[in-house]
Amino acid sequence: MQCPECVEQNLAQNQIGLAFAPGSQFSLLCKEPISSVADVRGRAIRGPVSVFRRWAETMGASPITISANEVFDGLNQGLVDCTINAVGEMSNLSLFDVVGGITPGMPGGTFGGSGIGQLNLDFWLSLSLEDRKAVARGMSKATAFMVTGYMKQEVIDLQTARDQGIAIVESDPDLKSATEAFIKDDIETIKAIYRDDFGLEKVDEKVETFIGLLEKWKALTDPLDPTDTEALTELYWTEIHSKLNLETYGLN
Structure with missing residues (x-):
């Protein structure tokens, strides 16, 4: 809806994008509490x-690059002190035996690159209008299911951590302020990466659009229970998929 270039890039691969889903906010999962x-x-x-x-x-730490499958061993062997992941990865990566402290929502952010609604373009164009609508509705639900699934797992894993004596700590004001300053400064770095490395045009405009959409969606989702799949499904349908012109989407 906001990025015709994104649609065109998908079409060039004989695909059409109908849904992309993030998980929950990233947090610090550490061998000992960090605040x-x-x-x-x-x-x-x-x-x-x-x-x-x-x-x-920027915070004065040493950044480490290892795959998710290596996180348990990295923490267990002392190769890393912390991993930045969604809290729900405590279960997914079996981290309860090697994590001693969780700092929820620090540094924040999430991974939004899961293209859960990538369809073959020929298949999409072969569908009737009624079937396309059914698929689009399904994409609203699939996206909501993934997002709320992460949130539900976070609730479960935080309680499991408490039960096992793992410290759940809040970041102090200085760490929050330093992180907010980093985010503002890093916008320029992100612009440069997309402009110089990927040849993206009108980067400043795109960033402004993204920031505006972020504020819009904060206002839309703040009143919701973050584990309510049906409420989020309806919101995605109302604000996104119902607004697509399903007769022409994929033909431009």
Whole structure:
């Protein structure tokens, strides 16, 4: 709806994009509790993507790159002090035996690159209008299911952590302020990456559009129970999939 270039790039691969889903906010999952800039400084922190490695370096930590499958061994053997992941990965990666402290929502952010609604273009165009609508509705539900699934798992894993004596700590004001400053400064880095490395045009305009959409969706989702799949499904349908012109989407 906001990025015709994205649609065109998908079409060039004989695909059409109908849904993309993030997980829950990234948090610090550490061998011991961490809540301040001083706590972070000097630590070896595994960042799943470059923005989190830049955050770690800015905070005075040593950014580490290992795959998710290596996180358990990395923490267990002392190769890393923390990993930045969604809290729900405590179960997914079996981290309860190697994590001693969780700092929820720090540094924040999420992974939004899961293309759960990528369809073959020929298949999409072969569908009747009624069937396309059914698929689009299904994409609203699939996206909501994934998002709320992560949120439900976070609730479960936080309680399991408490039951096992793992400390759940809040980041202090200095760490929050330092992180907010990093986010503002890093916008320019992100612009440069997309402009210089990927040849994206009108980067400033796209960033402004994204920030506006972020604020819009914060306002739309804040009143919702983050584990309510049906409510989020209806929101996605109302705000996104019902607004697509299903007769022409994929033909442009």
